[in-house]
Amino acid sequence: MNTEASDLELIDLLDRVAEQEHAALKALYDRCASKLFGLAMRVVGNREWAEDVLQESFMSIWRSAGDYRASLSPPMAWLGLIVRSRGLDFLRRRSTSRSHVTQELDEGMAETLEGNSPCPMDTAQASEQAWALHQCLGRLENRQREVVSLAYIRDLSHSELSQQLKLPLGTVKTWIRRGLDQLRQCMSHFA
Numbered sequence: 295m296n297t298e299a300s301d302l303e304l305i306d307l308l309d310r311v312a313e314q315e316h317a318a319l320k321a322l323y324d325r326c327a328s329k330l331f332g333l334a335m336r337v338v339g340n341r342e343w344a345e346d347v348l349q350e351s352f353m354s355i356w357r358s359a360g361d362y363r364a365s366l367s368p369p370m371a372w373l374g375l376i377v378r379s380r381g382l383d384f385l386r387r388r389s390t391s392r393s394h395v396t397q398e399l400d401e402g403m404a405e406t407l408e409g410n411s412p413c414p415m416d417t418a419q420a421s422e423q424a425w426a427l428h429q430c431l432g433r434l435e436n437r438q439r440e441v442v443s444l445a446y447i448r449d450l451s452h453s454e455l456s457q458q459l460k461l462p463l464g465t466v467k468t469w470i471r472r473g474l475d476q477l478r479q480c481m482s483h484f485a
Contacts, residue, residue, distance in 0.1 A: 364473030
């Protein structure tokens with residue numbers, strides 16, 4: 295099945311999910327779960343966690359399918375962003391819930407180990423930066439956020455993005471440049 299026909303089928307399923315049609319959600323799951331599970335695995339790095347992320351993602355898709363706009367992004371890109379967001383949320387929750395358990399161990403390890411490996415403070419700062427980046431990405435326009443995310447998640451070139459999203463190359467470059475400028479400005483407020 296070519297990409298356009300596949301996109302049309304997914305768009306139809308999302309429209310039906312937006313109408314709370316259970317059979318459409320099952321069909322969407324059957325059609326996309328393996329690809330989305332692979333993405334979840336890349337984000338969280340653990341099979342059991344990826345299963346949880348996939349389940350949370352489909353619950354989110356069930357609730358927000360009415361927000362999907364085919365004119366703004368291909369359906370798999372939209373679904374992928376949901377999975378990625380749920381995966382990052384999962385990692386943040388896990389990090390927060392386990393921080394009290396590992397704090398004492400981290401302090402003991404810091405006293406006994408020397409070297410240039412990241413200390414708990416560095417890890418905490420990286421987690422705060424990831425949270426700040428997530429907040430800043432949320433402030434971008436949907437289409438701009440999608441282009442920036444696809445460029446960095448899938449490591450696509452400007453021309454590949456242009457072809458995939460069926461947009462002029464100049465538009466893609468402008469959206470990425472403006473998006474990165476806005477992210478840079480936003481991130482400076484968290485520094």
